Amino acid sequence: MIALIQKSLFRMVDGIVAAFAPVIALKHADSKWKRRVVIGIHVAFASLVLCGLVAAQIYFQLDTFVRSSSPMIRSLWLPMVGILGYSTAWSAWFVARTLRQPTEKPLFDSVTSALRDGLDRFTRAGIDPRQTPIYLILGSPAGGIREFFSSSHIDLAVLPSAEEADEPVQVCGNRDAIYVCCRDSSLVGHYARKSASSLLKTATNRCNAETRSSHDATIRQAQPAWRSGVAARTSAESAKVATPAFEVAVQSGGSNVASFGVSATATMVGDAPAAERIVSSGDTTIQRVQDTLQQIETMAVSVLQPRKSRPQEMRLDASDADALLERLETLCQEIVTLREPYCPINGVLALIPLPACDNVESSDHVGMRLERDLKTIVDSTDSQLSLQVIFCDFDLCEGSQPFLDRFPENQRHRRLGAILPAVPASESESVAASLDKATHWICNELFPPLGYRLMSRDLQDATSDRELGMGNHRIQRLIQQMRDRGDGMSRMLRRSVASMGNRLRIRGCFLAATGMAGHASKQAFCEGIVPLILDMQNEVQWSQQRRDRDRWQRSMAVAIYLTIGAAVALTTMMF
Structure with a gap:
């Protein structure tokens, strides 16, 4: 009973607030129907007050106190005063709201100047930025944004600024x-900028290590141990060590001692081939023992030592994050001003390093960054956009070198990924399942068969077989790593659109090899992505909030015009 009374009192208070202060009630209305109820209550209350004023005018005969030649003004004097006071109150609120608006955020000169300089270059090239589709690119490959367009074989009329210029925005x-x-x-x-140096360094060290390993294996295969002189040297050293013992045994005298010395000599001579075999494989055995001990030491250190600090690219202070988001908001506002009254951008491209999916921690971290970037873009542009996710730097992953070397040249223009369907707004809860299926298909059903087809099976020559076998082993490692990255890719994508609703839809997920240091032989799977993105340039529209605001502004404009027209007509009738 008490709860029912409290609920009734709360509803009564809400009704009073909606009647006297609809602006406050509208701020707390979290649905379209509640806003309509608030507006209806206020309109009904205003109409009731107006009728009360008319009744008071008639009851107290206030027309006798009004000195006017117009009978209408004398009979409706009090209601007209009420309407004037109501209009004055709303006008005062609008003026106060305008005066209380926060000042515009200071624009970042570096961002705006870089954007305007880039757009000016388009204007000088005869390209109108107002009529040309604009795409925002979040992130870049380790080699820079030029590597992506170079691997995509896109002829750029306006080139991006050099990486050495260190500009916050690159326009091309x-x-x-x-x-x-x-x-x-x-x-x-x-x-992407923070992780580029570490990715390039790791890839270079891995490439050098693989080259040394292949070279050492080739030398050992071409020059056996029994021809290298190691066995002979070892046998000579063994003989030097064994001779003094034999002489001591002979000097001790007796037939038994002599027979022992002969048998010892025979044993040493008879075991010479076995010793040679042991010595010939000594380097490999010692290397294996050293590797095992090193692994044990590494495991002991990882268990006994405290947890390592987070990588540098995953360190993000709150102040730095706010500054970066303010730069992105400033950039979007500049584009909105440029493209009015059209939608500011036609889509978003996210170029994410593929190694970011190696573990759960980095996947969640990059997903959080991508989510905040996308939310800033959507809120600043008031539009619904499509997103293309491209996991670049495939060529910097372990095992990618033999994979790309064996991949046919005439097939590298194809896309390696999945085109995601446009999920209807009524089925927004199925977005996560769609992303899980797409990443699972890419990492477990699309990529492994390609890797297996590239493995060499006809092994005949001993020297080349070792290199091909090592390449097969690296491709197998790459396949397994791609399978392990599936969960990280799915977590990252689901995290990035978790709070977007239907304001942003992921329409593609692809892998790309942009080429380390500009090597064309390491570029693949990029050429078919850009045409697909251009085909989806019309998948953009204003957000529902923007459409509702425009509709309300049009309604208010019509109401103001009608009010002005009625006032003019009434004034004409009075005079």
Whole structure:
């Protein structure tokens, strides 16, 4: 009973607030129907007050106190005063709201100047930025954004600024589209820049180690141990050590001693081939023992020592994150001003390093960065966009070198990934399942068969067989790593769109090899991505909040015009 009374009192208070202060009630209305109820209550209350004023005018005969030649003004004087007071109250609220609006955020000169300089280059090239599709790019490959377009075989009329210029925004493109790379003005771009040096260093060290391993294996295969002189040297050293013992045995005298010395000599001579075999495999055995001991020491250190600190690319202070998001918001506002009254951007490209999916921690971290970037873009542009996710730096992963070397040249223009369907707004809860299926298909059903087909099976020559076998082993490792990355990719994508609703839809997930240090032989799977993105340039529209606001503004404009017209007509009738 008490709960029912409290609920009734709360509803009564809400009704009173909606009647006297509809602005406050509208702020707490969390649905369209509640907002309509608040507006209805206020309109009903205002109409009731107006009727009360008319009744008071008639009851107290206030028309006798009004000195006017117009009978209408004398009979409706009090209601007109009420309407004037109501309009004055709303006008005062609008003025106060305008005066209380926060000042515009200071624009980042580096961001705006870099964007305007890039767009000016398009204008000088005869390309109108207002009529050309614009795409935002979050992140970049380890070699820079130029490597992505070089591997995509896109002829750029306007080239991006050099990486050495260290500009926060890079603008490039042609007559088909303008690409704005948020190099140092987004959280994902900040992560890509921080991780680029470590990825390149790791890939270079791995490549050098694999080259040395292949070279050493080739030398051991071409020059056996029994021809290298190691066995002979070892046998000579063994003889030197054994001779003094034999002489001591002979000097001790007796037939038994002599027979012992002969048998010892025979045993040493008879075991010479076995000793040679042991010595010939001594390097390999010692190397294996050393590797095992090193692994044990590494495991002991990892268990006994405290946990290592987070990598540098995963360190993000709150102040730095806010500054990067403000830069991204400033960039979006500049594009909105440029493209009015059209939608500011036609889509978003996320270039994420593939090694970021190696573990759960990095996947969640990059997913958090991508989510905050996308939310800032959607809120700043008031639009519904499509997102293309490209996991780049495939060529820097372990085992990618033999995979790309054996991949046919005439097939590298194909896409390696999945095109995701546009999920209807009524089925937004199925987005996570769709992302899980796509990543599982890429990592477990699409990539492994390609790797197995590239493995060499006809092994005949001993020297080349060792190299081909090592390549097969590395491809197998790459396949297993791709399977392990499936969960990380799914977690990252689901985290990035968790709070987006139907304001942003992921329409593609692809792998790309952009080439380390610009090597064309290491570039693959990029050429078919950009045409697909251009085909989806019309998948953009204003958000529902923007459409509702425009509809309300049009209704208010019509109401104001009608009010002004009625006032003019009434004034004309009075005079």
